[in-house]
Ligand SMILES: CSCCC(=O)C(=O)COP(=O)(O)O
């Protein structure tokens with residue numbers, strides 16, 4: 415029985431935590447957990463993700479084929495499949511927020527956004543003072559296999575995060591709790607960076623370095 419199974423309940427619970435933050439605007443976002451070694455559960459495509467019903471999740475094979483259902487899995491299932499294929503992650507989350515879209519746009523030319531000397535990078539297991547969190551930013555082609563080809567080389571460990579330009583963020587971790595932690599930490603860091611940039615702008619070109627010393631002026 416898929417409905418009411420441990421993976422179903424885990425996915426429903428993390429979906430509720432994301433819904434509580436309003437992180438499914440316009441039916442966007444999709445989530446997946448491993449069901450067993452041969453299959454996963456993924457959110458149904460195009461539905462309102464704030465509610466949970468028997469039709470919220472689709473059981474699919476490791477190739478993305480629906481199992482015993484006419485429900486349509488997320489259009490972005492291929493990205494989740496790649497994560498599960500290349501890592502030991504048990505949960506993969508994708509949401510669109512205003513902050514992650516603005517960050518992806520502002521830092522697109524760099525190909526990534528970097529955070530250093532920020533307490534919350536510890537959520538990603540980065541505990542040293544010299545550690546740096548690097549979140550790649552990739553293009554957003556409409557064709558999902560093309561997007562997946564851009565995405566795949568950046569899947570490097572059992573937990574991680576990646577931004578898709580003017581689209582959203584993907585995070586993955588060993589289970590829903592870890593994936594949620596990474597997502598929440600990333601969104602905190604994006605919010606911080608945007609507010610810092612704004613504060614620097616209002617300070618009329620006074621930029622602060624890592625030690626909060628003024629380093630440049632217009
Ligand atoms: C209306 S959002 C456009 C598609 C998308 O980016 C997304 O995250 C939701 O797609 P799904 O097929 O998973 O509902």
Ligand SMILES: [Zn+2]
Nearest residue numbers: 442443581582
């Ligand atoms: Zn999306």
